[in-house]
């Protein structure tokens with residue numbers, strides 16, 4: 001099977017112009033193949049969120065080229081970009097951001113109603129997806145009646161309902177306890193394997209990163225290292241810790257253990 005590049009960045013530089021100019025990314029090359037599950041790690045301020053914002057077409061680079069799912073964001077208007085994002089990308093954040101007045105089901109189905117999909121098709125997709133997400137029994141609940149893990153799984157449902165090609169996740173387990181975090185990571189892996197959805201996830205957590213196929217490490221806006229998963233998650237996890245300790249800017253990792 002030949003894999004296609006779904007994301008490509010060539011020599012991308014991002015400079016924030018403010019009172020003080022800041023070069024957040026410097027001549028960064030990056031590629032994601034269709035169906036990959038990639039973690040992006042690096043010390044605070046190294047440019048991870050900037051990278052995600054560029055891939056998600058929310059922001060444009062100062063220099064360099066970007067292509068996402070065959071599209072060069074620079075060539076599209078703001079309206080075209082908004083439509084492109086809605087059709088092709090799914091977003092999952094640390095701050096879960098569900099609409100409080102809506103039920104679990106209504107929150108998940110919201111992006112489809114924007115696209116005016118027929119009711120029957122919406123119901124079919126909701127049933128299939130909420131089964132996978134283990135939310136079928138709590139579809140009528142509102143966000144304040146959910147655990148952190150259930151709320152994040154609802155947010156993942158909302159990100160997945162339109163079958164995006166790419167999921168972009170920024171610290172999706174950052175606010176969760178370890179059990180809920182594991183559930184969310186297993187869910188993302190399952191979606192990646194069964195749907196072939198490409199996932200790019202920024203995380204500080206080496207355990208979260210160990211669920212991925214590849215970890216990209218950046219430092220001061222530049223490529224630092226990248227490692228691929230091997231047979232066992234335990235050894236991959238250990239290799240992630242090794243690179244993090246070389247990278248610096250992290251807390252003491254000696255006590256972190258894979259559960």
Ligand SMILES: Nc1ncnc2c1ncn2[C@@H]1O[C@H](COP(=O)(O)OP(=O)(O)OP(=O)(O)O)[C@@H](O)[C@H]1O
Nearest residue numbers: 016018022024042043044045046047048049050051
């Ligand atoms: N809009 C902005 N204007 C000016 N500087 C910015 C802006 N956004 C980010 N930066 C700076 O760019 C650098 C990279 O920020 P970014 O948010 O990408 O880092 P990060 O690796 O995601 O950090 P963290 O892990 O703390 O979230 C930081 O030094 C940040 O202060």
